[in-house]
Amino acid sequence: MSSPPPSASSPVTGDLHELFERERAPMLRLAVLLVGSAQVAEEIVQDAFEVVGQRWSSLERPGGYLRVCVVNGCRMALRRRDLERRHATTEVEPVVDAPDHLVELRDALDRLSERQRIVIVLRYFVDLPDDEIAEVLGCRRATVRSIAHRALGVLREELG
Amino acid sequence: MTDVETRLRSELPELADSLLGDGAAPSTGPADAGVEQLHLGGTTLERERGPAALLAVACVVLVAMVAGLVVWRDRDATTGDQASERTVVEEARAVSPRGPGTWRTMSPAPIAPRTDPVAGWVDGEVIVWAGESETDGAAYDPTSDSWRSLAVPGWTHPGLTGATFDERIVALAKGGLTAVDPGGGEWRELSGVDGVLLGRLVAAGDRLFGLGVIERPEGGFGLSIAGYDAVADEWTRGADLRTDLLVSWNELHDLDLAWTGQQIVVWDADGASAYDPALDEWSTLAPLLHPDGRIDTSVAAGSDAGLVIVAEVVESTGRTSYRTARSLSDGGWLWSPARLPTVDLDEVTIAPAGDWVVMFEPELPPVTLHVPSGDWEVHLDGPVAGLEGAATIWTGSELVVWGGRTFPTATVPDPVDGATWTPPAERSTCEEPADATGSALVGESFRDLLPTGMGAGFVVGEPLVLPVDHPSFETDWHLVAAPVTSTNGDDLGIGAWISPDRIAAEAGGGRFHLHPANELAERTSTWEARLLPPDLDLDALARSCFGE
Numbered sequence: 001m002s003s004p005p006p007s008a009s010s011p012v013t014g015d016l017h018e019l020f021e022r023e024r025a026p027m028l029r030l031a032v033l034l035v036g037s038a039q040v041a042e043e044i045v046q047d048a049f050e051v052v053g054q055r056w057s058s059l060e061r062p063g064g065y066l067r068v069c070v071v072n073g074c075r076m077a078l079r080r081r082d083l084e085r086r087h088a089t090t091e092v093e094p095v096v097d098a099p100d101h102l103v104e105l106r107d108a109l110d111r112l113s114e115r116q117r118i119v120i121v122l123r124y125f126v127d128l129p130d131d132e133i134a135e136v137l138g139c140r141r142a143t144v145r146s147i148a149h150r151a152l153g154v155l156r157e158e159l160g
Numbered sequence: 161m162t163d164v165e166t167r168l169r170s171e172l173p174e175l176a177d178s179l180l181g182d183g184a185a186p187s188t189g190p191a192d193a194g195v196e197q198l199h200l201g202g203t204t205l206e207r208e209r210g211p212a213a214l215l216a217v218a219c220v221v222l223v224a225m226v227a228g229l230v231v232w233r234d235r236d237a238t239t240g241d242q243a244s245e246r247t248v249v250e251e252a253r254a255v256s257p258r259g260p261g262t263w264r265t266m267s268p269a270p271i272a273p274r275t276d277p278v279a280g281w282v283d284g285e286v287i288v289w290a291g292e293s294e295t296d297g298a299a300y301d302p303t304s305d306s307w308r309s310l311a312v313p314g315w316t317h318p319g320l321t322g323a324t325f326d327e328r329i330v331a332l333a334k335g336g337l338t339a340v341d342p343g344g345g346e347w348r349e350l351s352g353v354d355g356v357l358l359g360r361l362v363a364a365g366d367r368l369f370g371l372g373v374i375e376r377p378e379g380g381f382g383l384s385i386a387g388y389d390a391v392a393d394e395w396t397r398g399a400d401l402r403t404d405l406l407v408s409w410n411e412l413h414d415l416d417l418a419w420t421g422q423q424i425v426v427w428d429a430d431g432a433s434a435y436d437p438a439l440d441e442w443s444t445l446a447p448l449l450h451p452d453g454r455i456d457t458s459v460a461a462g463s464d465a466g467l468v469i470v471a472e473v474v475e476s477t478g479r480t481s482y483r484t485a486r487s488l489s490d491g492g493w494l495w496s497p498a499r500l501p502t503v504d505l506d507e508v509t510i511a512p513a514g515d516w517v518v519m520f521e522p523e524l525p526p527v528t529l530h531v532p533s534g535d536w537e538v539h540l541d542g543p544v545a546g547l548e549g550a551a552t553i554w555t556g557s558e559l560v561v562w563g564g565r566t567f568p569t570a571t572v573p574d575p576v577d578g579a580t581w582t583p584p585a586e587r588s589t590c591e592e593p594a595d596a597t598g599s600a601l602v603g604e605s606f607r608d609l610l611p612t613g614m615g616a617g618f619v620v621g622e623p624l625v626l627p628v629d630h631p632s633f634e635t636d637w638h639l640v641a642a643p644v645t646s647t648n649g650d651d652l653g654i655g656a657w658i659s660p661d662r663i664a665a666e667a668g669g670g671r672f673h674l675h676p677a678n679e680l681a682e683r684t685s686t687w688e689a690r691l692l693p694p695d696l697d698l699d700a701l702a703r704s705c706f707g708e
Contacts, residue, residue: 029176038180098178105171106179113456115506124168125176139507139522140275140292140549142413147506149414150457153428155164 016053019062024049026126027070033121034074035081036106044073067126071118071136078114108158116151119144261528263542266562266578270309271298273563273577275549278331280324280363286553286560287324287342290316290331297329299342300562302555302580311344319413323361325368326390332361332370334409353386353395359412364419364437371417371426373409374400381409383426385435401426401433401442418462418512420487425467427460446491450483452476461510461517465531468517469493472505486531496534500527511552513559516583520547522566528583543579550578558582 024045031041048069052062059065098106109117115137122128122136130144137144269288277291282299287310289297295314298307317333324330328339330350337358338347352358358372368388373381383403386395403426416427423434425445432445448455453475461468467487474480481499488494500519509520519527525545529536544550550564562578 028180029173032179033172033176036179041180098175102171102175102178105167105175115504120168121172124165125172142276142549143507145410145414149411150506152164154456155168159164159167 016049016056016062019052019066020049023063023066027066030067030121030126031070031074033109033125034071034117035077036110040077041074044070044077048073068136071122075114075118078117104159108155111154111158112151115147116154119147120151120155123148260537260539261584262582263539263544264305264580264582265543265576266300266560266580267305267307269298269300269307269562269577271296273565275563275565277551277563278320278322278324278329279551279553279562280329281553281555282324282327282329282342285342286551286555286562287329288551288562289329289342290320290322291551291563292549297342300560300578302558302560310342312340312342313347315340315347319359319410321360321413323363323368325361325363325388330361330368332358334359337370350388351393351395353384353397356384356386356397357409358386359409360415360417362417362419362424364424365421367437369398369424369435369437370395371412371424373412383412385424387437398435398437398440399442401435403431403433416460418460418467420462420467421464425460425462427458427467427469432460445487446493448485448493450485450495452481456480457505459505459508459510461512463512463515463517463531465515468510468512468529468531470500470505470508470510470519484529484534484536494534496529496536500529500536507548509548509550509552509564511554511559511561513554513581513583514556516559518552518559518561518581520544520550520552520561520564522546522548526581528581530583539581542581543576 027045027048028038028041031044032038035041035044048066051069052059052066055065056062109120112120118137119133122133123130128136130148131141134141134144271288272294274291274294277288277294277297279286279288281287284303285299285301287297287299289310289312295316297310297312299310300307312329315331315338317331317336320331320333322329322331324342325339328341330337330339331347334357337350337352339350340347353370353372356370356372356374358370360371362369362371368390370386370388372384372386374384376382383401385398385401387398388395414428416425418425418427420434422438423436425432425434432448433442434445435442448458448469448471450471450473453473456472456474458469458471461470463486465486466489469485469487471483471485472480473483482505484496484500485493486496504521507522511518511520513528515531517529517531519529526539526542526547527536528539539545544561546566547561547564548566551560551562553560553562559581560578561581
């Protein structure tokens with residue numbers, strides 16, 4: 001398990017430490033829903049805190065910036081995984097010790113595109129409004145609605 | 161809220177804890193952190209994607225040019241109850257020989273560019289008004305390349321959408337329906353439709369239709385349509401559509417609506433329906449299937465040549481490609497062979513432009529698609545690129561593209577406020593070459609004309625070789641047409657224009673197109689041939705083209 005990036009020896013790092021204590025668990029849960037792997041999620045969240053720490057003095061809302069960093073870290077991880085899957089000769093199914101309904105949900109999320117998955121998790125797990133999701137993704141609110149609509153269509157098919 | 165949404169809310173936290181296992185921190189819930197404006201990571205990522213995406217475009221173009229072969233194949237010719245499920249696939253289409261058309265940068269507008277404005281064509285002017293976070297508007301005259309500001313008072317409601325109709329801007333939101341003269345004056349509230357909560361407007365030819373949701377007596381929502389009579393200020397409610405597409409009023413905004421010239425198509429990845437105003441009837445469109453794989457998502461647009469679909473196809477190899485299909489008159493689908501260089505259908509804007517559609521997507525140059533033939537072209541040198549949410553208006557001769565926004569990248573030029581695109585001129589066709597003459601000649605070794613590999617898997621019958629005497633051709637050209645049967649039993653036909661050192665063919669929508677030789681000068685090393693629909697009467701075609 002990782003440790004906080006800086007030590008709490010100054011007001012700034014003290015605030016960062018507080019942010020770490022407060023946000024690490026929610027960010028981990030967000031990341032693991034996006035990438036599906038606890039290990040990768042840990043790395044992404046750790047990296048995100050390091051970036052926030054480096055830019056701390058220039059951030060007006062470090063919490064929001066942290067979330068953008070986590071989501072973007074997950075996007076890169078998903079793209080890497082997508083590339084690996086394309087070149088893999090056999091598909092390795094991750095082992096999850098979970099009830100059937102959660103395995104079904106995980107598999108359904110796996111059927112979504114990267115952006116669909118992000119929108120679904122931010123909307124239904126983080127409970128972000130569409131305009132804030134649009135800011136995280138750097139797209140229009142209408143695009144978020146469109147992505148969500150199509151993602152829900154896929155999930156209805158998979159979970160129906 | 162649907163069952164799926166309820167399940168997501170309840171099970172996502174559980175899934176997160178399960179995936180984290182022992183390493184999971186206590187379930188403190190998601191952070192309420194607000195959104196930082198810097199978008200640092202997002203911008204960086206987007207910049208990294210830009211060159212790679214454009215390189216991919218270039219590769220696709222190159223591959224398509226090298227392929228230089230056009231095939232039509234008829235398969236799965238079955239007929240459904242309401243519409244044909246015939247699926248026709250074209251394969252390996254060359255880049256359009258028509259040329260790229262003409263781009264022109266528009267003069268700057270007196271209003272700021274914005275995304276998703278209400279836009280339309282009113283009395284010889286392009287009207288743009290409102291949009292995200294804006295309430296002003298302006299009118300553009302393409303003839304003089306000039307703008308004027310509109311004296312339209314603000315009208316802002318959540319969910320604002322609109323259209324132009326009867327020389328007015330019609331605005332619709334959950335808060336009401338209203339119209340104003342672009343020349344000035346006050347907003348005048350329009351009557352509503354009893355029992356229908358309107359959410360979308362569609363300008364269909366010279367008529368305006370509203371689509372809205374109705375509450376079903378048995379629960380849930382349905383879709384209703386109504387036509388507007390401007391003189392009487394009355395809506396005439398049409399047939400209702402029984403659909404499972406809608407679970408809320410908001411979802412009405414997620415459906416693609418397309419006017420094909422005859423029908424209003426309501427398109428959704430889960431199913432599509434079409435409303436015929438002349439018959440006041442809904443029909444179900446044939447399912448969109450691709451023989452190479454599963455369709456993940458799709459978007460629709462209307463064109464003069466019918467309904468156009470861009471679909472994300474997950475091929476059996478696992479590869480994802482973007483394909484286009486157009487509706488056939490019998491209700492079937494004709495797939496274009498091109499794998500389009502689009503990467504995200506959620507953000508693509510498809511603008512109808514007569515027989516063409518133009519696709520705009522963030523970070524990518526525009527792509528034009530000639531619907532009848534499937535020809536397409538990437539516009540690397542156009543004045544607009546990487547656009548999202550722009551207003552697109554077809555004036556009848558050119559496409560006006562204005563506003564929207566771009567993601568600044570190293571490969572996307574500084575955005576201009578707007579630009580117009582004029583399609584390349586249509587060539588003369590077999591229906592038109594009054595000065596063409598020729599006579600049938602049977603013989604020759606047609607197989608020798610086929611590019612390497614083309615002959616494999618096909619049995620080529622006796623060809624028809626027609627010498628062509630046409631002023632557009634500077635050398636000896638022949639039309640070659642022959643029946644072809646594939647080894648798996650598909651009946652095909654093939655046709656090609658040949659000269660001693662060139663071959664070219666063009667047969668879109670059942671028509672042959674004559675290529676002036678000088679436009680093919682750079683293509684002398686490229687073979688082009690096209691397999692024709694099996695029901696094409698080659699003799700009749702030859703007679704119609706060249707006479708006896």
